[in-house]
Amino acid sequence: MVVVNAALLFGAVLALTPLAWMICASLMQPGEASEFPPPFFPSSPTLANYRDLFTRLSLGRALASSLIVSGATTLGVLFLNSMAGYAFAKLRFPGRNRLFGLLVAALVIPAQVSMLPLFLMLRSLKLVNTYAGAVLPGLAGIIGIFLIRQFAQSIPDDLIDAARLEGASEFRIYRTIVLPLLRPVLATLGIVTFLATWNDFVWPLVILTDESRYTLPVALATLVGEHVPDTELMMAGAVLTVLPVLLLFLALQRQYVEGITLGGVKE
Amino acid sequence: MAAEARLARSTPHEIRAAWMFLAPGLLTIGVFFVLPIAAGFLLSLTDFDIYSLGNLENVRVVGLRNYARLLADPLLWKAMRNTAFFLFVGGPLTLGVALAAALLLHTRVARLKGVFRTIFFTPYVTTLVAVAVVFRYLYHPRFGLIDHVLGWFGIPPIDWLGDPRWAMPAIVLLAVWKNFGYATILFVAGLQAIPESLYEAARIDGAGPVQMFRKITVPMLAPTFLFLGVMTTIGYFQFFAEPYVMTGGGGPLNATLSVGLLMYKNGFRWWNMGYAAAIAFVLFVVVLGLTAIQFRIQKRRDA
Numbered sequence: 232m233v234v235v236n237a238a239l240l241f242g243a244v245l246a247l248t249p250l251a252w253m254i255c256a257s258l259m260q261p262g263e264a265s266e267f268p269p270p271f272f273p274s275s276p277t278l279a280n281y282r283d284l285f286t287r288l289s290l291g292r293a294l295a296s297s298l299i300v301s302g303a304t305t306l307g308v309l310f311l312n313s314m315a316g317y318a319f320a321k322l323r324f325p326g327r328n329r330l331f332g333l334l335v336a337a338l339v340i341p342a343q344v345s346m347l348p349l350f351l352m353l354r355s356l357k358l359v360n361t362y363a364g365a366v367l368p369g370l371a372g373i374i375g376i377f378l379i380r381q382f383a384q385s386i387p388d389d390l391i392d393a394a395r396l397e398g399a400s401e402f403r404i405y406r407t408i409v410l411p412l413l414r415p416v417l418a419t420l421g422i423v424t425f426l427a428t429w430n431d432f433v434w435p436l437v438i439l440t441d442e443s444r445y446t447l448p449v450a451l452a453t454l455v456g457e458h459v460p461d462t463e464l465m466m467a468g469a470v471l472t473v474l475p476v477l478l479l480f481l482a483l484q485r486q487y488v489e490g491i492t493l494g495g496v497k498e
Numbered sequence: 499m500a501a502e503a504r505l506a507r508s509t510p511h512e513i514r515a516a517w518m519f520l521a522p523g524l525l526t527i528g529v530f531f532v533l534p535i536a537a538g539f540l541l542s543l544t545d546f547d548i549y550s551l552g553n554l555e556n557v558r559v560v561g562l563r564n565y566a567r568l569l570a571d572p573l574l575w576k577a578m579r580n581t582a583f584f585l586f587v588g589g590p591l592t593l594g595v596a597l598a599a600a601l602l603l604h605t606r607v608a609r610l611k612g613v614f615r616t617i618f619f620t621p622y623v624t625t626l627v628a629v630a631v632v633f634r635y636l637y638h639p640r641f642g643l644i645d646h647v648l649g650w651f652g653i654p655p656i657d658w659l660g661d662p663r664w665a666m667p668a669i670v671l672l673a674v675w676k677n678f679g680y681a682t683i684l685f686v687a688g689l690q691a692i693p694e695s696l697y698e699a700a701r702i703d704g705a706g707p708v709q710m711f712r713k714i715t716v717p718m719l720a721p722t723f724l725f726l727g728v729m730t731t732i733g734y735f736q737f738f739a740e741p742y743v744m745t746g747g748g749g750p751l752n753a754t755l756s757v758g759l760l761m762y763k764n765g766f767r768w769w770n771m772g773y774a775a776a777i778a779f780v781l782f783v784v785v786l787g788l789t790a791i792q793f794r795i796q797k798r799r800d801a
Binding site: 247 | 508512524530538599608610619624626628631634641728736742743762765766781
């Protein structure tokens with residue numbers, strides 16, 4: 232019993248130490264993290280590095296970009312996937328199962344395969360270095376359709392048929408009956424999408440070419456490339472990038488884990 | 499059967515409604531996912547480069563020449579080896595650590611299970627670029643915490659990211675740290691689904707813990723292994739941000755150059771887009787092949 236819990240504790244320490252050090256180093260005085268032997272806790276904690284992030288490095292703009300791109304992608308995905316998922320779960324049409332199977336099979340296609348032509352396409356639409364360019368490919372999500380469909384199958388057919396008999400239009404049924412019932416799975420899909428978009432790196436790196444549009448991961452990676460030497464400042468930047476998603480995860484943990492595990496459930 | 503009968507009863511009104519709901523989503527997937535993949539294959543058959551970017555008339559069809567050049571390119575093979583190392587060392591290590599953590603969490607004597615599960619999962623939700631920056635400093639041979647702690651045990655400092663022999667293992671360790679919690683959650687769910695009666699019956703038959711693990715736990719977790727195997731293959735084969743952030747884009751001496759990075763550099767730094775598209779398709783074929791193999795193994799086990 233002691234062995235099991237000691238092993239779990241050891242694992243927890245390993246899992247948290249890098250993040251704890253990140254926070255500690257972000258509160259250190261300039262140069263303090265590059266002393267020998269390396270200190271873990273700041274000798275006199277300061278928020279100066281965070282002030283520098285917003286004044287000297289203007290990471291406030293990157294924070295805004297990240298919020299805009301992740302927020303818009305999340306709203307778009309919720310809208311598109313809830314409609315498609317509902318149709319796959321509840322509306323009868325020929326070829327439904329085959330089409331759905333095709334979509335699920337496409338899940339194994341690595342996203343990097345579509346990147347080059349996607350860039351050329353958006354370039355011809357003059358969408359390079361725009362938020363729209365950063366958001367649009369993210370709306371082509373398949374996993375969300377899968378999640379919504381799984382959940383929507385539990386909506387009783389009678390409810391929909393009754394509304395139809397009363398003469399409600401299909402869109403009205405979706406909006407007033409289906410969407411409210413889907414609320415739990417929409418929360419799940421929302422947080423999963425927001426986190427994935429926030430953390431995404433390759434696509435924003437490719438499509439956002441100007442510093443004023445960089446999302447936080449792109450801005451941070453660029454600072455590393457420019458060899459910004461201050462460890463403490465870089466750690467403050469890392470905290471700024473990680474903290475929003477970390478807080479969101481802790482607040483909506485149950486919904487997030489549900490989304491992650493539902494994706495793993497087999498048919 | 500019942501579902502098929504219901505489908506047969508679909509009315510024209512319902513079919514029209516279904517397509518109206520599907521159209522926006524499917525159109526988006528078609529335009530921003532399917533079309534680019536098809537276009538990518540065509541792109542890989544051309545010599546699309548920076549001059550073509552200025553004027554499309556400069557594009558020539560070169561057939562399979564990009565692929566021929568690619569397969570003779572030592573950089574591709576270097577990137578393939580690194581990527582294979584990341585997948586075949588990092589993947590099993592990630593799943594192994596995750597399974598160990600899940601088995602510990604599943605024991606009856608474990609305390610604070612929910613807290614530990616959340617802690618293990620926390621690295622998974624963090625931003626890869628940000629934690630790659632953090633690990634870059636943790637791996638520093640003089641000021642890094644990792645070498646400092648190893649020093650307590652008399653291990654001389656390792657230049658993790660500067661030594662070609664250690665750079666890939668360093669990146670693998672970051673991946674294991676970041677991803678094992680995700681697999682742990684799925685393994686715990688899988689373990690909870692195994693009926694306790696199976697173990698009781700085995701115990702009556704005199705089976706030991708190792709035997710029960712091999713004959714009951716592992717086979718019952720097969721679907722979880724398959725899912726995680728496929729997901730890890732797809733994810734790990736595209737690794738990109740770690741070398742981009744930690745080793746200045748694939749160094750030292752290309753020791754951490756990945757296939758994704760090679761494609762990115764060719765495509766977006768040197769604008770050899772035809773050649774880069776060929777790299778993308780090689781990546782695609784390899785991932786598809788590895789995925790197919792895993793499904794095949796699973797099928798044979800079921801049979």
